[in-house]
Amino acid sequence: MINFKRLVLTDLEISISKTPNKKELAAALQAADVAGKFAASNWGKKLARQSAKKAATDFDRYKAMKTKVARSAAIKAKLGK
Numbered sequence: 193m194i195n196f197k198r199l200v201l202t203d204l205e206i207s208i209s210k211t212p213n214k215k216e217l218a219a220a221l222q223a224a225d226v227a228g229k230f231a232a233s234n235w236g237k238k239l240a241r242q243s244a245k246k247a248a249t250d251f252d253r254y255k256a257m258k259t260k261v262a263r264s265a266a267i268k269a270k271l272g273k
Contacts, residue, residue, distance in 0.1 A: 204229055 206224040208217060221227070230236045248256070 202230070202233075202235070 204224075204226050206220045206226060208220045212220065231240065
């Protein structure tokens with residue numbers, strides 16, 4: 193169960209009866225490819241980036257830091273600072 197205040201509506205819709213059982217609901221979700229559409233949305237991409245960042249190792253963070261430093265240096269060189 194989840195608290196009603198924590199629910200957020202999206203634009204994704206599926207057509208089901210008013211009281212579907214679990215099997216009908218799962219089939220409708222699978223047929224409409226709701227998980228794929230959500231993963232392709234901005235919100236889904238944001239959640240994927242967050243989970244990838246949480247799963248990053250020390251070496252991954254080091255590579256990201258070096259990339260950021262190099263990009264910053266290139267921008268400063270281009271601007272002449």
